[in-house]
Amino acid sequence: xxxxxxxxxxxxxxxxxxxxxxxxxxxxxxxxxxxxxxxxxxxxxxxxxxxxxxxxxxxxxxxxxxxxxxxxxxxxxxxxxxxxxxxxxxxxxxxxxxxxxxxxxxxxxxxxxxxxxxxxxxxxxxxxxxxxxxxxxxxxxxxxxxxxxxxxxxxxxxxxxxxxxxxxxxxxxxxxxxxxxxxxxxxxxxxxxxxxxxxxxxxxxxxxxxxxxxxxxxxxxxxxxxxxxxxxxxxxxxxxxxxxxxxxxxxxxxxxxxxxxxxxxxxxxxxxxxxxxxxxxxxxxxxxxxxxxxxxxxxxxxxxxxxxxxxxxxxxxxxxxxxxxxxxxxxxxxxxxxxxxxxxxxxxxxxxxxxxxxxxxxxxxxxxxxxxxxxxxxxxxxxxxxxxxxxxxxxxxxxxxxxxxxxxxxxxxxxxxxxxxxxxxxxxxxxxxxxxxxx
Amino acid sequence: xxxxxxxxxxxxxxxxxxxxxxxxxxxxxxxxxxxxxxxxxxxxxxxxxxxxxxxxxxxxxxxxxxxxxxxxxxxxxxxxxxxxxxxxxxxxxxxxxxxxxxxxxxxxxxxxxxxxxxxxxxxxxxxxxxxxxxxxxxxxxxxxxxxxxxxxxxxxxxxxxxxxxxxxxxxxxxxxxxxxxxxxxxxxxxxxxxxxxxxxxxxxxxxxxxxxxxxxxxxxxxxxxxxxxxxxxxxxxxxxxxxxxxxxxxxxxxxxxxxxxxxxxxxxxxxxxxxxxxxxxxxxxxxxxxxxxxxxxxxxxxxxxxxx
Numbered sequence: 085x086x087x088x089x090x091x092x093x094x095x096x097x098x099x100x101x102x103x104x105x106x107x108x109x110x111x112x113x114x115x116x117x118x119x120x121x122x123x124x125x126x127x128x129x130x131x132x133x134x135x136x137x138x139x140x141x142x143x144x145x146x147x148x149x150x151x152x153x154x155x156x157x158x159x160x161x162x163x164x165x166x167x168x169x170x171x172x173x174x175x176x177x178x179x180x181x182x183x184x185x186x187x188x189x190x191x192x193x194x195x196x197x198x199x200x201x202x203x204x205x206x207x208x209x210x211x212x213x214x215x216x217x218x219x220x221x222x223x224x225x226x227x228x229x230x231x232x233x234x235x236x237x238x239x240x241x242x243x244x245x246x247x248x249x250x251x252x253x254x255x256x257x258x259x260x261x262x263x264x265x266x267x268x269x270x271x272x273x274x275x276x277x278x279x280x281x282x283x284x285x286x287x288x289x290x291x292x293x294x295x296x297x298x299x300x301x302x303x304x305x306x307x308x309x310x311x312x313x314x315x316x317x318x319x320x321x322x323x324x325x326x327x328x329x330x331x332x333x334x335x336x337x338x339x340x341x342x343x344x345x346x347x348x349x350x351x352x353x354x355x356x357x358x359x360x361x362x363x364x365x366x367x368x369x370x371x372x373x374x375x376x377x378x379x380x381x382x383x384x385x386x387x388x389x390x391x392x393x394x395x396x397x398x399x400x401x402x403x404x405x406x407x408x409x410x411x412x413x414x415x416x417x418x419x420x421x422x423x424x425x426x427x428x429x430x431x432x433x434x435x436x437x438x439x440x441x442x443x444x445x446x447x448x449x450x451x452x453x454x455x456x457x458x459x460x461x462x463x464x465x466x467x468x469x470x471x472x473x474x475x476x477x478x479x480x481x482x483x484x485x486x487x488x489x490x491x492x493x494x495x496x497x498x499x500x501x502x503x504x505x506x507x508x509x510x511x512x513x514x515x516x517x518x519x520x521x522x523x
Numbered sequence: 524x525x526x527x528x529x530x531x532x533x534x535x536x537x538x539x540x541x542x543x544x545x546x547x548x549x550x551x552x553x554x555x556x557x558x559x560x561x562x563x564x565x566x567x568x569x570x571x572x573x574x575x576x577x578x579x580x581x582x583x584x585x586x587x588x589x590x591x592x593x594x595x596x597x598x599x600x601x602x603x604x605x606x607x608x609x610x611x612x613x614x615x616x617x618x619x620x621x622x623x624x625x626x627x628x629x630x631x632x633x634x635x636x637x638x639x640x641x642x643x644x645x646x647x648x649x650x651x652x653x654x655x656x657x658x659x660x661x662x663x664x665x666x667x668x669x670x671x672x673x674x675x676x677x678x679x680x681x682x683x684x685x686x687x688x689x690x691x692x693x694x695x696x697x698x699x700x701x702x703x704x705x706x707x708x709x710x711x712x713x714x715x716x717x718x719x720x721x722x723x724x725x726x727x728x729x730x731x732x733x734x735x736x737x738x739x740x741x742x743x744x745x746x747x748x749x750x751x752x753x754x755x756x757x758x759x760x761x762x763x764x765x766x767x768x769x770x771x772x773x774x775x776x777x778x779x780x781x782x783x784x785x786x787x788x789x790x791x792x793x794x795x796x797x798x799x800x801x802x803x804x805x806x807x808x809x810x811x812x813x814x815x816x817x818x819x820x821x822x823x824x825x826x827x828x829x830x831x
Binding site: 193 | 579600665769
């Protein structure tokens with residue numbers, strides 16, 4: 085009896101610690117990179133650009149032994165939560181990977197990232213190498229805080245040509261054509277679209293393209309500006325209705341809400357012939373080159389801009405996606421770290437070797453005059469088409485979850501997920517999201 | 524048990540040394556107490572403080588009174604998270620108690636094949652929750668998982684993508700991972716039941732079922748309470764497994780309270796509301812632990828060996 089009482093107490097105590105340790109988790113990150121205060125640290129993402137960043141840092145380090153960059157990689161979703169906590173605790177890296185938009189704005193508001201104005205004045209060639217529209221995504225209120233370092237990443241509709249030949253159909257140019265294709269593919273036992281629904285952000289690509297095609301870029305601008313009832317815009321409601329119609333018509337692959345995009349499972353559905361089309365970022369071309377080189381080289385991979393919507397106000401040439409990924413320099417880094425980081429941004433990025441590596445990986449550098457290099461590449465068809473698409477688009481809208489503040493962004497992704505699941509109506513979505521405006 | 528009944532009466536005979544050893548025993552708790560204060564009490568105080576503030580994780584912490592509590596408590600997502608937590612707690616109990624009780628009784632036998640099976644049953648407990656979650660995610664994938672891989676249509680369900688199924692898949696995976704642990708607790712409990720009880724019952728002509736219901740089960744009363752406390756309170760701490768397996772989705776179908784707290788704090792960056800949820804978790808966890816303990820009956824002094 086004494087024993088059981090003791091074990092009872094132990095149970096209560098362990099219960100308490102279980103709950104408490106959970107409450108305390110996430111307050112600190114591993115920070116073993118402070119060994120040398122003078123050498124900058126860098127946090128980058130795994131996936132499409134991993135190899136290019138790795139090679140660039142390696143060759144930089146070989147030439148700069150005194151200020152070698154310590155590079156750590158993180159998975160996309162994990163990085164987004166980790167980096168913010170680390171920066172808030174003053175333990176962030178010297179070079180911070182970002183997307184611009186609302187997240188960058190929140191770092192700027194709290195003075196966590198360095199003002200790059202004087203650096204850019206001293207080194208005008210740095211600014212001049214970028215396509216201005218892409219460079220501007222690192223500018224907040226007229227001041228530059230972030231510099232592009234990857235390729236341009238508009239969202240493209242990929243398709244498997246073989247499957248289209250199999251059912252004797254043409255790739256869709258309009259939304260009606262797209263809806264007509266859905267039953268044809270389903271009859272042939274092929275899913276019309278792959279979708280990484282568990283990751284939630286791939287759902288957003290559908291939503292933002294449809295809102296843009298139906299109502300034009302002004303609709304989201306009103307949301308971004310926090311205008312009252314902006315989510316109730318008819319274009320938003322219509323776009324959400326169209327999504328639910330597509331879901332109901334079995335437009336997306338069976339089980340799409342348990343497919344995770346982080347592991348490239350959605351791209352795998354396309355090249356294994358289980359799904360005919362995939363709406364995803366330009367970085368998926370890099371993933372496909374890595375994971376399925378035969379599929380890419382066989383010429384079975386097709387790509388086009390998102391279809392037009394009949395009677396819609398948006399220009400069908402408009403694109404959404406990520407103009408690029410950006411490096412920001414931490415304001416709390418030591419002077420030596422900052423100097424070395426800026427030196428890297430100046431000389432390490434978009435030198436001949438870097439640009440060549442980017443192009444070989446299947447990315448489109450956001451630099452002026454990249455066309456010539458792209459034309460010589462083995463992937464010139466895809467690269468030049470996307471380069472033209474990105475540079476000539478009347479509007480290149482940043483992914484909404486990055487453009488909005490983090491709390492609005494995460495509420496939007498959660499509720500959009502429920503739209504795809506048919507758990508809420510477009511009107512309920514608008515009502516919930518209107519409540520987050522101005523927060 | 525038998526040992527204790529011998530040693531306990533020995534104490535009152537020599538009261539002085541008993542008291543002295545009681546006093547010195549207090550110091551043994553000191554190292555644990557220091558760790559407990561540093562890693563539990565101080566963070567808890569911090570969380571209580573944060574719950575009365577507004578903080579986005581980056582900027583200044585501003586006192587906002589009960590605002591964060593109101594945000595956390597009035598949100599429909601919180602209400603749903605509580606409901607999901609209750610469901611997971613309930614189903615976990617129903618699934619895990621009978622299975623681990625029966626397995627515990629089975630593996631308590633001394634036959635060699637049972638010892639071997641006990642080792643095999645124990646394996647899931649050795650794996651980290653994240654690894655278990657990733658493995659199940661791959662196995663249950665509707666397009667590349669076991670079902671389509673082996674051409675078994677009934678396994679090719681949308682296990683993690685269907686809001687009605689996902690919760691039960693989560694309950695199943697939790698059970699798969701934690702049943703071995705509770706089996707171990709029951710196994711230990713069963714082995715402590717004196718063999719003389721069963722011998723006596725056999726002489727009285729009791730069958731196997733009667734022995735189970737009239738000896739094994741009543742004797743395991745406190746084992747059951749310990750194990751259930753860990754299960755109930757554990758479901759307030761399931762985080763890693765579910766975060767990796769479903770991330771709370773689809774929709775809000777598996778977003779239970781601890782996960783809701785994490786997502787509120789580290790994804791929506793509302794540390795105030797997340798701290799309020801954290802405080803609720805601590806209070807509910809303690810309350811449930813005390814409740815389950817008290818279910819064991821007031822009369823703690825009553826011997827489990829009653830009737831022996």
